[in-house]
Amino acid sequence: MADASKGTGDGPAKPLPKLPIPGRRNILITSALPYVNNVPHLGNIIGCVLSADVFARYCRLRGYNAIYICGTDEYGTATETKAMEENCSPKEICDKWMARAAVLVVNSRSCQLCLLACWHLGVPDGANKSGPWIGFHDVEENPYYRKYLLFSCPAMNQQQATYHAIHKEVYKWFDISFDEFGRTSTSQQTEVCQAIFQKLFENNWLSENTMQQLYCDTCERFLADRFVEGICPTPECNYGSARGDQCEKCGKLLNPTELMDPKCKACRTAPRIRDTDHLFLELPLLKDKLEEYINNMSVVGGWSQNAIQATHAWLKEGLKARCITRDLKWGVPVPHEKYKDKVFYVWFDAPIGYISITSCYTSEWEQWWKNPENVELYQFMGKDNVPFHTVMFPSTLLGTGEDWTLMKTISVTEYLNYESGQGYNSIIPNAPNPEAHAKTKILADKVGAYVEQYIDAMEKVKLKQGLKTAMSISSEGNFYLQDNQFWKLYKEDPTSCAIVMKTSVGIVYLLATLLEPFMPSFSIEVLTQLNLYPNAQPSLCDEKGDIDRAKCPWNILPSGHKIGTPQPLFKELKDEDVELFREKFAGSQADRLVKAEAEAKKIADQVKDMSVSDGKGKKRKQNKPASELKLKSEPEISISRLDIRVGLVTKVQKHPDADSLYIEEIDVGEASTRTVVSGLVNHIPLQEMQNRKVCVLCNLKPATMRGVKSHAMVLAASSEAKVKVIYFHEFI
DSSP states (O other): OOOSSOOOTTSOOOOOOOOOOTTSOEEEEEEOOOBTTSOOOHHHIIIIIHHHHHHHHHHHHTTOEEEEEEEEBOOSHHHHHHHHHTTSOHHHHHHOOOOOOOEEEEOSSSSHHHHHHHHHHTOOTTOOOSSSOOOEEEOTTOTTTOEEEEEEOGGGGOSSOOHHHHHHHHHHHTTOOOSEEEESSSHHHHHHHHHHHHHHHHTTOEEEEEEEEEEETTTTEEOOGGGEEEEOOOTTTOOTTEESSBOTTTOOBOOGGGSEEEEETTTOOOOEEEEEEEEEEOGGGGHHHHHHHHHHHHHHTTOOHHHHHHHHHHHHHOOOOEEOEESOSSSOBOOSGGGTTOEEOHHHHTTHHHHHHHHHHOTTTHHHHSOTTTEEEEEEEOGGGHHIIIIIHHHHHHHHTSOOOOEEEEEEOOOOOSOOOOOOOSBOOOOOOGGGSHHHHHHHHHHHHHHHHHHHHHHTTOHHHHHHHHHHHHHHHHHHHHHTTHHHHHHHOHHHHHHHHHHHHHHHHHHHHHHTTTOHHHHHHHHHHTTOTTTSOOOSSOTTSOOGGGGOGGGSSOTTOBOOOOOOOOOOOOHHHHHHHHHHTOSOHHHHHHHHHHHHHHHHHHHHHOEEEOSSSOBOOOOSOGGGSOOTTSOEEEGGGOOEEEEEEEEEEEOTTOTTOEEEEEEOSSSSOEEEEEOOTTTSOHHHHTTOEEEEEOOSOOEEETTEEEOSEEOEEEOSSOEEEOBGGGGO
16 A cells, blocks of 8 residues: 655655556546645545545555545635735745644544544544544543544644645545645646646637736735625625625625625725736637547446536536636746736646646656556546536646546545444364355355445445445345354354354455455454454455455365454444434534534633632632622632642644634643643733743643643733733742
8 A cells, every 4th residue: 555655764665656557457546636725624535535545445456556646736816815814925825834733523423424434544442543643532521522533633743734744644644545645836737737738829729818807006916806805795695704706694606896895805905997818728619529528438437427417517508718817926827928927727727736746656657647548547526526527627638639548437426424224263164065055155146246246336436335235245244144043053063153154254354355445444453353464465356356256255264274353343333322423513513613612611611700719718809790709509629729830831823723722732740741722812922822831720620622622721810901821930
C-alpha cells in the first residue's frame, strides 16, 4: 500500500512510482480535490475519498496495476477572501503557521456510516489510537455524550502546519491509500494548465467577450462575487450582509450587480459597474466531439443513471460558451499578453490538478494521462461535480486535439445509512472429501455465485452493492455454521465437524478479503487472529488472477495451520444507543454548535454561581444582586480545597469552532500538559497568553466546550471595565 507521505531522512522511503504495464489492467483513480480552506470532515471522506479508496484497494486485491491520485484545490476566490480577512497573502493562507487543527466528533455506534468509519480506522472500543490522536473516552459527568470518538488532527500538535498538511494528515490517519496526495498551487500545475490553454488557443476553441463586473476604485480591482456585500434584493429578506454570490440568510443565489447598496468587502466603499474582457471556451463548437465521447463512454464505462441524467440535462439546455478567466491575483496566470493580469477560473484549472498531481508523482505522467489504449480512468465525486467531469473537463481535453486518457467510469457516491437492518483447539483439522458433504457443497455453490456477483459489482464501481453482497456471504456462513450444529457434530460426527470447521475458517478469510477495500483495519485484525498477518496479505485470486479457490473455501487455509487467539471484533448496537445518537446528531451542524455553546454557558454559569468560603466557615461577600445569590442548597467551595498552581502556557490557539474561546496547553508540573479552554479571546490578545506563567485552578471537574475537554481553569480578575489574567510575575 502506498503511503500519502513522502519519505524523508530517517523516515520510510516513498515507493517507486508505478507506470502502466503492457498486457495488464492499468487503472488511474481520482477523487474530487477537496478545497483547502475546509478542514476535512467525515462527510468529505465518505463523499468521494473513501469510495475511491475502496475501489483502489479492490483493484490491488485483483492484482490490477492501479494508482490513486488526489490533493487539495488551493486556488480561487475563497482563499483570496480568507487571506484578505487575515491580512496575509493567499499563499500564506495555504502555508500559514497555525495551531488550529481539525476536530471531528464522530459517534462510535450512531449509524452504519460511523461504524464503517470506526471499522476503517480500526480503533478498538476503550483504547487510544497511538500518536497524538485521542481515542474513545467516557464522559461520565455528562451522560448525554456517553462514548464518542474525538478525532484531532496530528497537525494540532505542531506549531507550524498548513491547511494542506491538515488534509494530508487526516486522510493518512484514516488510512486512505493515496499513491500521491498533492496540491494545485505548484509549478507543475501552472505548466500543465498553461500548455492545455495554448493548445485550445491554437485550435481556435477560445473566444473573447466583454462582461460587466463591479470595480472598486479605492482598491483598484475588479471584485469577485465574494468580495462584494450588500442588501439582499429579496423583499421578504433584506439581509444587510448578503454576499455577491448568495444570501446566507434566505439562500437565494445572486449576481453581485443584483445587490442593493453594494460595498467592497475590503474598504467598504461603493463599487461601480465596469466592462472587463474575458476568454471563453466555446463548448457549442465542441458539442459533436463531446456527444460522441459521452454516448460511447457512458455505455462502456457503465455510468450510473444519475450521472447520465445530470450530463444530458446540460446538453438538453444547450451548451454555452463558458468563461475560463477571472479578475483575481491568486491562481494560474493566463499566458496571454492582453490577459496577463488575470488567472484561470477554478472550474477550468481544478480538474487539471489531477494531471499536475500525477506529474508530481512521476515525471513520466503522460504514460498515464496520454495513453487511452492502455489506461482506464475512474473518477469519484459528489453529484454537484458531475457536469464538470462529464462535460467541462472532457471538452477541455478534447479541444487540445491530443490523445488524452478520458474518463471511462464516473462514480457518484451515495451515503451509507444505518437502520434497515465450543470447538476445536487452535489447529485447523484435516477435512477429507468435503465435496461429498451436502450442506458444504450447497454453501460452496452459493458462495461462488456471490463472489462472482461481488466482482461484477466492484468492476462496475457499484460499491454499495459489492458491500451488500459480501455481507450476504457472511449471512450464509452464519447460517451454515448454525444449521450444521457443529457442537453436536463435534461429539457425534468428528469427520463432518472437521469439514464444517475448515470450511468456516475459509469463509472467515474470504470475508476478510472481500471487506478489505471497505474496512482494511478490520481485515488486518481478522488476519492477525487467523495468525496470517503480517506474513500474508489478503488476496482474492492466485498469481494467475484466478478466483477458483474462493469457490472452495475448505481449501483456502491448510490443515495443521494454527490460528491465533480469537477476540470479539464489534460490539452490539442497542436500540437505546441508536436513539441516543439520533437525538445527539439530529439537525444541522449549526444547530449542534448552538446546543454545545448553550451547554458551555450553562457550565460557566454554574461555576459563577458557586460561593467561596475562606476555609473557616465564613463566606466571602459577593458583589452581586440578591436575586443572583446562590441557593442554600448549592455546593460551597472552601479556599483550602482549591488546588491552585502556577502553570506555564506552552501553546495557545483559538478554538476552531468558537470565536470567543482559546485552547491552551499548560504545564502545571505533571507528566504531560493540561488542555484548558478559556473564554478570554475578547479580553486578552493571543500573544499575551503565549509563554506566560498563569494561575491555574486544577481540581475542577473536566468540562467539554465545543467538542474540546477542558481539564482546568485559568484564573482571571474582572471589573466593570475589563478582564485581566492573573500572571504569576504580578506577585513577585
